[in-house]
Amino acid sequence: FWKQERIYIIIMKVSVEADNKDKHEFDVNFLLYAKEKLYSAADDGKIKVWTPDLKLLGEVQAHPCSVFSLAASEDTLYSSSNDGTVKAWSLDDLKEKKTLLNEPNFEFWRVAWNNGYLYVGDDQGNIRVYNNEEYYGIMNIAEPVKDMAVDGHILFTANLDIIVTDVKLQGKNLQSINRINICGKAPITLAGNTLCFTNREGRDIIVHEKDDDKKWKELAQLKGAHELIINTLAGGFRDGKVHLFSGGWDKNVKAWIIQNNKIENKGSCDVGFTVNALVLGDDGIVYAAGENGNMVQIDAK
Structure with missing residues (x-):
């Protein structure tokens, strides 16, 4: 990041592209960054694991059709699919x-x-919870459940409402209380002390x-x-500021940058493909992936 007086600019550029021979065959749906590795899931049913500079480390044919989402504990990677399964893999070697x-x-x-709980959302509005x-x-x-995020005991889900x-x-039995419904739609992300999502038309960004x-105002x-x-959407808190990245x-x-009750544009980068997934890496790195298996590393500093 470059800071001069009150000006704050994020210089964005594509620094690395995944090699064509290593890419997914079809669209990438989800990215996860964990323990200095990048994990990708796609419509080819595969999960791939990459170094931070997009060198392919390994892959597995995880499902016979689309892999929609990934989540990780300390040692386990979880995948969900439209084949009706949720699977657990070794985070280290994808076994x-x-x-x-x-x-x-x-x-x-x-x-x-x-915090030890796995949440699984489906196309019929059910959320199953697993403890260890x-x-x-x-x-x-x-x-x-089009999108989902968890913060402690608060669960945020999105489709055509947040x-x-x-x-x-x-206790022995799961209990839940609906706190509020907010007009909006997926995608959602938690960034610092904020909840970010889009409006129903999908082109506006809303922050609560x-x-x-x-009251989630x-x-x-x-x-x-x-x-x-x-x-x-992907967001985080760094240098005392709430950062948000969007793609589509x-x-x-x-x-x-979200500050003083404003959403301020600080940079843009044309990646050349429809973006389905974003995730933040280390040291000002953002990863983007989507159409036809394309995946890039973006310097956002």
Whole structure:
């Protein structure tokens, strides 16, 4: 990052592209960065693992069809698919550990891991919860789980609404309380003390407080953040600022700073393909992936 007086600019450029021979055959749906490795999941049913500079380390034919989502604990990678399964893999070498779920009548669109609990969201609005890979309970939020994020005992899900659920993780039985529904849609991401998502049309960015005491109130909204639909958001907190990155059908990855109840554009990078997935790496690196297996490393400093 370059800082001069009150000016804050993020210089964005593609620094590395995945080699054509190593890429996924079809669209990439999800990226995960864990323990200095990048994991990708795609419509070819494969999970691939990469070095931070996009050198292929290994791959596995995880599912016979699309892999929609990945999540990681300290030593295990979880994958979900439209084949009705959720599987567990060794985070180190992608060796299969077990099939956690096998329900052919469901498509499992999202998995998320937090503090020993695995959350599995499906196309019928169910969220199954596992405690250390043991089934703990199920709840239904009445709409498909297109995207999901977890912060402690608060679960955020999204499809055509942002649903905030308080999940009770004590006792033998799972209990949950719906706290609020917010007008918006997937994708969502948690960035610093904020909850970020898009409007129903998918081109505006909306930011709310990520705080129960503050009733998740709206902080900012930016109309026309992208010319076309936003497919993915990724955010974090660094240098005392909330950073947000967005990407979608217009083939641009954009950088934003959220401060003083405003969403400020700080940079943009044309990657040349429709962006389906973003994830933050180390030291100002952003990874983008999507159409036809394309994957790039972006310097955002």
